[in-house]
Structures are given as C-alpha cells and as structure tokens.
Amino acid sequence: MKSSTELGDSGDDKPRQIIYTPDEDKLSEECGVFGVFLNDPARDAASLAYYGLLSLQHRGQESAGLAAARDGTIECRKGMGLVGDVFNTDTIAQLKGSSAVGHVRYSTTGSSCVENAQPFVSRFKLGSIAVAHNGTLTNADVVRELLEDAGIGFISSSDSEVIVNLIAKNYKKGLEKALTDTIKFIKGSYALVVLTGDSLVGARDPNGIRPLCLGKLADQRSGGGWILASESCAIDAVGGEFVRDIEPGELIIINKGDVLSFSFSEKTRRAVCSFEYVYFARPDSIIDKVDVYGSRIRAGEILGRESAVVADLVVGVPDSGVPAAIGYGRATGTLFGLGIVKSKYVGRTFIAPDQAAREKAVSVKHNVIHREVQGKRVVVIDDSIVRGTTSRRLVSILRKAGAREVHIRVCSPPVRFPCYFGIDTPHRKDLISNENSVTELCKSLGADSLAFISVAGLLESLDAGEEKSYCLGCFTGEYPIPVSGEEA
Numbered sequence: 001m002k003s004s005t006e007l008g009d010s011g012d013d014k015p016r017q018i019i020y021t022p023d024e025d026k027l028s029e030e031c032g033v034f035g036v037f038l039n040d041p042a043r044d045a046a047s048l049a050y051y052g053l054l055s056l057q058h059r060g061q062e063s064a065g066l067a068a069a070r071d072g073t074i075e076c077r078k079g080m081g082l083v084g085d086v087f088n089t090d091t092i093a094q095l096k097g098s099s100a101v102g103h104v105r106y107s108t109t110g111s112s113c114v115e116n117a118q119p120f121v122s123r124f125k126l127g128s129i130a131v132a133h134n135g136t137l138t139n140a141d142v143v144r145e146l147l148e149d150a151g152i153g154f155i156s157s158s159d160s161e162v163i164v165n166l167i168a169k170n171y172k173k174g175l176e177k178a179l180t181d182t183i184k185f186i187k188g189s190y191a192l193v194v195l196t197g198d199s200l201v202g203a204r205d206p207n208g209i210r211p212l213c214l215g216k217l218a219d220q221r222s223g224g225g226w227i228l229a230s231e232s233c234a235i236d237a238v239g240g241e242f243v244r245d246i247e248p249g250e251l252i253i254i255n256k257g258d259v260l261s262f263s264f265s266e267k268t269r270r271a272v273c274s275f276e277y278v279y280f281a282r283p284d285s286i287i288d289k290v291d292v293y294g295s296r297i298r299a300g301e302i303l304g305r306e307s308a309v310v311a312d313l314v315v316g317v318p319d320s321g322v323p324a325a326i327g328y329g330r331a332t333g334t335l336f337g338l339g340i341v342k343s344k345y346v347g348r349t350f351i352a353p354d355q356a357a358r359e360k361a362v363s364v365k366h367n368v369i370h371r372e373v374q375g376k377r378v379v380v381i382d383d384s385i386v387r388g389t390t391s392r393r394l395v396s397i398l399r400k401a402g403a404r405e406v407h408i409r410v411c412s413p414p415v416r417f418p419c420y421f422g423i424d425t426p427h428r429k430d431l432i433s434n435e436n437s438v439t440e441l442c443k444s445l446g447a448d449s450l451a452f453i454s455v456a457g458l459l460e461s462l463d464a465g466e467e468k469s470y471c472l473g474c475f476t477g478e479y480p481i482p483v484s485g486e487e488a
C-alpha cells in the first residue's frame with residue numbers, strides 16, 4: 001500500500017511535494033478479471049470485455065489490459081491508468097476476435113509499471129495464450145527460479161507471469177493437461193482467466209479465496225456466448241445472465257460454445273476472503289451465493305446487537321459503511337442519516353505542496369453535512385480500520401461540525417495480521433490494531449467509544465443459511481494456506 005511519500009529533495013530546485021493517499025486507511029483492492037467467449041466467430045468480443053472491465057474498476061486502478069484471439073493469434077493492449085484512460089474506440093477496434101480477456105490491476109507483488117500490467121501473453125511454436133490473474137502465488141519465487149533454470153525468460157516482476165510461462169512450457173501435452181499441471185504446481189490464491197487461440201478458460205484456487213463466476217450471454221444479436229468475471233456485477237454490466245460461481249478447485253474450459261468442467265484438486269476447505277464482503281466487492285455483486293449488500297446490512301444489525309450506544313443519529317462512512325449504518329439503525333432504532341459525504345472524483349492519490357496543505361486536505365475526500373450532525377450524539381459506521389488515519393480525521397471533522405459525541409462502530413474485526421493472498425496490507429507495525437488495544441485505539445482516535453464486530457458476528461453476517469467457511473487470516477492470523485513465517 002502506498003502511504004504518504006515525499007517527492008523532491010532539498011538538493012534540487014523542484015518544490016518539495018507530498019503525495020497524499022486519502023485511502024491509506026483501507027486495505028487496497030487487488031485485481032479484477034473478465035473473459036468473454038462469443039459463439040459467433042464473426043463477432044468481436046473486445047468491446048464487451050471493455051464494459052466488463054469498466055464495471056470491475058473498483059478492484060484495481062493502476063493499469064488495465066485487454067487481449068483478444070482471432071485465427072489462433074492473440075493481440076493485446078495494455079497501459080497504466082483507468083480503463084477509460086487506457087482504451088478508446090480505436091484501440092478496442094484493433095482487438096479483433098470473438099473471445100477476449102481483460103484485467104484491472106492494483107499491484108500486490110511486483111512494482112506499478114506497464115511491464116507488470118496484465119494480461120500476460122506468450123506466443124510460442126504451438127500457439128498463443130493470454131493470462132489474467134487475481135490473487136497472489138505463495139510459491140512464485142520457487143517456480144520462477146525453476147523456469148529461469150530451464151532457460152525461460154521473464155519480462156516482469158509480477159508473480160502472475162510464472163503462470164503464463166508454466167502453461168506455455170506444458171502446452172505440448174495439450175491444453176487440459178497443460179492447465180492442470182500448471183495449476184497443481186502453483187500455490188496461493190488465484191482466480192484465473194486464460195485465453196487460447198480457440199478457448200476461454202477459468203480456474204479458481206482450491207480454497208476459492210478470490211471470487212470467480214460464470215455468466216451466459218443469451219442476446220440473439222451477439223449469437224450468445226459465455227462470460228467469466230471476478231464479480232457478478234460485471235456479468236450484469238454486459239447484459240449477461242449469472243449462471244453460477246466457479247467452485248474452489250474447478251477448471252472450466254469453454255470451447256465452441258461447450259462448457260466443460262474439471263475438478264483439479266482434492267476437496268479442500270473453502271475459504272473465501274471475508275473482506276470481499278466487508279469492503280472490496282461492489283454491493284450489487286453476489287459472491288458464493290451471498291449478496292454483498294445484504295451481508296453489509298446484516299453486519300450493521302449485528303453491530304447494533306453487540307455494541308449499541310444511545311445516540312441521536314447513525315451515519316455510514318461511504319461507500320461500504322452506508323448499508324451497515326442502515327442495518328445498525330434498524331436494529332437499534334437510531335435515526336439513519338447521510339452525515340458524511342465522499343468525493344467520487346478524488347483519485348487514489350493527489351499532491352499536496354506541503355504538510356500544511358496536506359492537513360487542510362483532510363476534507364477533500366470526506367466532508368460532513370454540518371446541519372445533520374450539529375448538537376447530536378453520532379454513531380459512525382466504518383467498514384474497517386487499518387492505520388487509523390481516516391477515523392481520526394473523521395472524528396475531528398465531526399467534532400468541528402458540532403457533533404456532541406462521536407461513537408465509532410466497525411463492521412470488521414480489528415485487522416491485526418497481513419494478507420498473503422492478493423490484498424495489499426501495510427507492514428504489521430502499521431496495522432494500528434496490532435499495536436493497540438481497543439481502549440487505546442479509541443483514545444488515539446479521539447472518539448467517545450469504539451467497538452468492532454466480533455469474528456462470530458462477521459461470520460453470522462456472511463451466512464446465507466449454508467455451511468460455508470471463510471478466510472479470516474487478517475483478523476485471526478489463521479490462514480487457509482500455510483504461509484512461511486506465519487503460524488498456519
């Protein structure tokens with residue numbers, strides 16, 4: 001995660017600037033993947049993939065890429081920035097072919113540069129493949145070394161490039177065997193979409209840590225087809241119909257309109273990332289049969305049950321805190337209001353010329369509606385506290401706006417441990433809950449009271465009545481996959 005960084009030094013004549021990161025108090029999204037296979041080979045799939053990527057933009061804003069396959073050849077375009085900045089009608093028109101994959105990236109391994117942008121494409125004697133990956137491989141270094149020892153070169157520092165090189169290396173065994181051999185070799189979290197000359201492939205790691213779902217295009221104009229996407233909101237965005245989630249350890253091969261499913265792993269414990277529901281995913285998505293919006297409402301209701309406080313108003317920190325505030329209000333009978341406003345047009349970072357300007361910039365991302373909170377005892381519902389910076393600022397601007405009391409309620413348990421499965425977390429020492437008790441943290445934020453949802457409460461908010469299990473690693477330190485240096 002990028003935190004505030006100073007640019008320039010006293011030795012040059014450039015002004016000293018501070019890159020201000022308003023979202024530094026959040027875990028950073030990972031990546032989003034999208035794939036489309038149209039049944040009519042005369043149609044182009046790239047524009048549909050572009051719309052799919054636009055709807056997954058919340059999962060990564062550093063780079064975007066699209067690859068399309070025609071007559072066994074794969075063309076790829078990618079660049080730094082938002083989907084709308086990287087692509088225009090001309091670049092999309094250059095990508096010919098009836099199947100395509102796309103990727104939006106926020107770097108978790110490898111630096112932020114165009115070499116690390118995805119999809120990764122490999123062209124070799126037997127064909128071409130393009131790979132888009134969401135997740136983090138825990139054994140990427142070992143696999144990379146083995147491939148390098150075998151004379152295979154790399155162009156990036158991304159862990160995802162080992163996947164494309166492994167598939168290419170195994171390709172002479174046939175697509176299915178190349179894929180299963182690759183997937184059995186890699187460890188960690190992955191939701192993959194892979195494009196070959198004539199197939200679209202999807203795969204989800206044996207624990208299903210990162211989401212991936214299947215959709216269908218029934219539109220007669222496009223001749224129908226299939227979609228793979230990180231979230232169901234992307235299927236909706238291209239007019240598709242949600243079919244089902246890809247199962248943990250499942251490989252899907254879509255070829256000539258047929259959808260073939262293979263299981264490539266022993267049955268393992270399902271461990272979907274619980275943070276997808278708390279913060280990462282869009283509220284209009286459904287992941288593993290649990291609707292994200294509903295889970296946030298339930299989290300608020302449970303917080304109300306676990307840690308109600310007498311107050312005049314409950315407000316949510318946009319965006320994901322708002323449904324939870326609605327739930328808290330329902331459960332406690334507290335009036336719900338829109339007391340905090342978030343600017344949608346401030347990017348991930350912006351430049352403040354000096355520290356004083358940075359202090360003043362506190363309200364650039366979030367501001368308070370004064371008349372709503374003035375003289376009131378206010379409960380603020382946030383999705384998470386990572387470093388504590390946003391919460392501290394919010395308490396301060398709420399008090400300045402005349403709030404009589406400020407009580408913080410958080411719909412995830414304290415984040416105490418790093419994530420190794422595709423989410424960018426600060427160093428352990430920068431996780432404020434790792435260093436402080438809830439009482440100490442409350443004092444440091446300047447709030448009148450502070451409470452987090454319990455782990456049992458979070459699990460209850462995710463339970464759609466089925467036997468399910470989730471990754472809770474960053475809350476409990478118990479990871480679904482052994483992590484070197486961490487107790488499993």
Ligand code: SF4
Pocket residue numbers: 209273274275276418419420421422423471472473474475
């Ligand atoms: S450690 Fe946390 S953020 Fe990472 S996959 Fe598990 S629940 Fe998600």
